[in-house]
Amino acid sequence: MTGRMEAALQSVADGVDHQLDPRFIELQRLRHTIAAVVLVVVSFGGMMMLWLGIGAWMAGLVLVPLWLLLIGLAIWQLLRWPALSYRHSSYRVDDRGIEIRRGVYWRDITNVPRSRVQHTDVSQGPLERRCGLGTLVIHTAGTTNAMVTLAGLEHETARRIRAHLLPGAADDDAV
Secondary structure (H helix, E strand, O other): OOHHHHHHHHHHOOOOOEEOOOHHHHHHHHHHHHHHHHHHHHHHHHHHHHHHHHOOHHHHHHHHHHHHHHHHHHHHHHHOHHHHHHHOOEEEEEOOEEEEEEOOOOOEEEEEEHHHEEEEEEEOOHHHHHHOEEEEEEEEOOOOOOEEEEEEEEHHHHHHHHHHHOOOOOOOOOO
């Protein structure tokens, strides 16, 4: 391995907690906007069919406020949740593997030792590509949590972590 590649891999495995890329907030808001628009259209159509099916105009006194409450929650989700989720997500890469921390209400810490890594992928959908982000997918030995994902990484960072976690990226052999 060349000295430059070793230095790049070393810099990603610094053992320090890192936040996800801040552009992940924009990506999540975009995803939530799409979901909210679909939810608004479908729920409005459902509310109208229910209201017309009941046949009583008084039913609108219950249905419309419930629908508006649902829309209010969707807007809150759209605006507030991505930043809140971002603040509670981090990862750490060191010579032993990767640790992923996430969760606002229920905290989840996932440790993936390099010795358990079978293979890794970096995926990038159209929205992620628009934001310059990627998702690291780690496939491990075993059945429980055999696939671990870390979304919200800058694409090149995801590729460097992937290269670091690949079997044979270091001199240690887990076999």
